[in-house]
Amino acid sequence: MSPAEPLVRCTQAARTFGQGRTATVALSPTDCVVLPGDRIALVGPSGSGKSTLLHLMAGLDDPTRGEVTWPAIGSRDDLRPGHVAVVFQGPTLLAPLTVIENVALPLILDGDTDARARATAREALGLLGLAGLADKLPEEISGGQAQRVAVARALAGRPALILADEPTGQLDRASGQVVTDVLLQAADHAGAALVIxxxxxxxxxxxxxxxxxxxxQLTRTTADLSDPAAASIEESSWSR
Incomplete structure (x- = not known):
């Protein structure tokens, strides 16, 4: 994997659902790249195309126009479970498995032995302060803890790119900030780019x-979003 190349590139990538008069344009033709080490927030109201763009970048869906490539990674078949990790908004832990088994499972599916996968999973849980939850079932932990476990599962594979699709959408603001802390720390530890x-x-x-x-429609900015007035105006317009 070459650090000089984009991890993912969208070239006039677009996604339409349905056909004819009932067709819905979820994403207009879009050009964008994510480089190693990037930290990108993707914002907009519900239905604006955020999930669609992330799913295309993750290789979970195909564009109906244009293309998505992963120059620094390789082909779409190379994306998972190692290079690209996805953290979703809703619960994604498998109920019958313990926390450590949930984190270890993708590693086992990628060919690791059970012992090695568990050791890596335990290390990832430890980095996120979750070692004490290793033997608990998903039903025995809180929603915020479950999201942190999902981040640990993503981190365990040492990804080059972490894509987080509204990972705090079902959490209160304080818990959402904690999960964001965890994602940023996980990206720093793995040396991964992060798009949330x-x-x-x-x-x-x-x-x-x-x-x-x-x-x-995608636009990009590096403006100071910490300005309370600007943030208030933008947030009110997105919440409609």
Whole structure:
């Protein structure tokens, strides 16, 4: 993997759902790149195309126009479980498995032995302050803890790119800030780029680069989102 190349590149990538008169344009033709070490907040109201763009970048969906490539990684088949990790908004832990088994599972599926996968999983849990939850079932931990476990699972594979799709959307603001802390720390530890979609300006303002989506149209800014007046105006317009 070459550090000089983009981790992911979208070239006029667009996504339309349905056909004919019932077709819905989720993402208009979009050009963007994510470079190694990037910290990007992706903001916009519900239905603006945030999840669609992240799913294309993760290789979970195909564009209906244009293309998505991963120059520094390789082909789409090379993305998982190691190079690109996705953290979703909703619960993604497997209920019958313990916390450590949930974190270890992708590593086992990638060919690690059970012992090695568990050792790596335990290390990732420890880095996030979750070692004490290793033997608990998902139903025995809080929503915020479950999201942190999902981050540990993503981190365990030492990804080059972490894509977080509204990971704080079901949490209160304090818990959301904790999960954001964890994501930033995990990206720093793994040396990974991080792109997080959010509707919370208090989270977005922690990122140097902000991509804004409105009705499937992408714009980019490095403006100071910590300005309370600007943040208030933007947040009120996105919450409609």
């Amino acid at each position: 979609s959010t509707h919370d300006m208090s989270i977005a303002q922690r990122f140097a680069v902000c991509w804004q989506l409105h009705s499937g």
